[in-house]
Amino acid sequence: xxxxxxxxxxxxxxxxxxxxxxxxxxxxxxxxxxxxxxxxxxxxxxxxxxxxxxxxxxxxxxxxxxxxxxxxxxxxxxxxxxxxxxxx
Numbered sequence: 001x002x003x004x005x006x007x008x009x010x011x012x013x014x015x016x017x018x019x020x021x022x023x024x025x026x027x028x029x030x031x032x033x034x035x036x037x038x039x040x041x042x043x044x045x046x047x048x049x050x051x052x053x054x055x056x057x058x059x060x061x062x063x064x065x066x067x068x069x070x071x072x073x074x075x076x077x078x079x080x081x082x083x084x085x086x087x088x
Contacts, residue, residue: 016076017042017053024055024072027081033057033070051076058087 008014021042025035038057045052057070069087074080 019079020053020074020076021055023074023079023081024053027072027084028055028057028070031070031084031086045073052082 008018021040028038029035035057037060039060039062041056041058043054043056045054053074053076055072055074057072059065059068067087071085071087073082073085075082
């Protein structure tokens with residue numbers, strides 16, 4: 001049986017997502033987001049040739065709370081933050 005980490009490392013898509021999430025986590029933390037209290041969603045923006053990913057940090061209790069969201073847009077080719085969007 002192949003260890004999980006080795007399996008992930010052999011999957012280029014999984015490695016891309018891991019990389020953009022790590023970059024976004026650093027940016028979100030720098031902007032005051034508590035990662036442990038965030039519900040995180042990852043969306044690939046289209047068209048796919050742009051290689052952009054949207055990492056959304058929202059409150060875990062989103063039904064009873066408005067605002068406080070943060071979105072970090074990452075270009076996976078350069079591993080760079082393209083923009084940061086603060087929610088209401």
